[in-house]
Amino acid sequence: MYFYKNEFVHKQDIQISPDDRGYYFGDGIYEVFRVYNGQIYEGAAHMQRLERTASEVRLSLPHTSDEILTILNKLIGHNNLIEGTVYLQITRGEAPRAHPFPTQAVPIVLAYCSEVKRPLATIQNGINAVTQPDIRWLRCDLKTLNLLPNVLAKQAALDHGVQEVVLHREGTVTECSASNLMMVKDQVLYTHPANHLILHGITRAVVLRIAHALQIPVKEESFTTEQLLQADEAFITGTTVEITPILQIDGQSIGSGVPGPTTQKLQAEFERTFLNQNTPPIQGQP
Template sequence: MYFYKNQFLSKNDIQLSPDDRGYYFGDGIYEVFRVYNGQIYEPQAHLQRLERTASEVRIALPYTASEIGDILTELVHKNKLVEGTVYLQITRGEAPRAHPFPAETEPVVLAYCSVVPRPVASIHKGIHAITLADIRWLRCDLKTLNLLPNVMAKQAALDHGVQEVVLHRDGIVTECSASNIMIIKDQVLYTHPANHLILHGITRAVVLKLALSLAITVQEETFTTEQLYQADEAFITGTTVEITPILQIDGKPIGAGAPGPLTQKLQSEFVHTFS
């Protein structure tokens, strides 16, 4: 069961228009919500970010945040989703192809559920990564449909036989192709400030709160690729990856080359937030 244009429909009943600006311009926004035990995780934080992105790109949301939350909750129930994700996309609407905003158009809402198990193996065993230059636009804080650079980065990781790419701008680490990144050095947690160069991750925010509750010192400041290589621990955070350790970057082991103790503590505390 999907939600499309104000209706709950089966996938076969949905007809996407070739005039949708999301199709030919990527003119739209999205959110991915995690579902644990049949409940949407951190819904208010996701909806607040959706509202902010919509405001910044000047898409008038057709529903209030509360109404969107109710729609997604009903969608989860209709699909009997216990563990997985909900994808929500809102485009500017349908109109003949022209760069200026259409004078009159109705935003198009699409949402659906997917069964996505927790990445337990990666969480426990860790992943490998490579570094690449961050060549994306300068509004990475907005969750828009313009994801081709992220797609190319993720494919580059797979081409190199690893699972993720760590992006950097002139040697300053920003984030990854589809996640935020944090490092631990001398018992201090470092992560890039939540400015226009990274997505303000929901899981990122949860992890920072958990770190403070564990008396782990947090520094939201930039660090370099060289500092990344010298870190005691490194991990990525995200809606679908939760807290996943990075064991090796560019062929160099991070710390002991195994999930670190503070990473494991954070993982354990994170599970308590939804179990």
């Protein structure tokens, strides 16, 4: 069951117009929500980011955040989803192809569920990556439909026989093709500041909150690819990848080449925030 144009419908009944601005301009925004035990994880944080992106691209949301979360929870119920993801997309609407904002178009909401198991093998065993220049636009903090550079980067990773690409701007590490990136050096956690060059990841924010609560020193500051290669540990964060260690970058081992102790400590606490519903998550602010 999908949600499309204010109705719960079957996938085969959806007809997307070629005049949808999301189709020919990528003129839209989206969020991916993780579902654990039938519940949306960090739903309020996702909605806050959706509202911010909508405001920045001047797209009027057709529903309030509470209404959208209610729709998504009904969708989860219709699909009997226990573990997986919910994809939400809102485009500016249907109008003849022209660059200026259409005056009469009504934003179109599309949402659907996917059964996606936690990637436990890579979470536990880690992944490898390569570096590549960050060719994306300068508003990476906005979660829009314009993802072709990310698609090309992810494919480049697969072409190199690895799982992820570490993006950099003239040697300064930003993030990855579909995730944020953190490194540990001398027991200090580093990650690029949440400015216009990276997506303000929900899992990233949770990890920083956990790190502060565990009294792990955190520095939100930029670092170079050279510094990353000399890190003791490195890992990616994201809604679908959670906290996944990086073992090698450009064929060079990171630290000892196995998931490090800080990464594992953060992973354990991250799991506690959703697996043990009777234990409240750690409180703290990054």
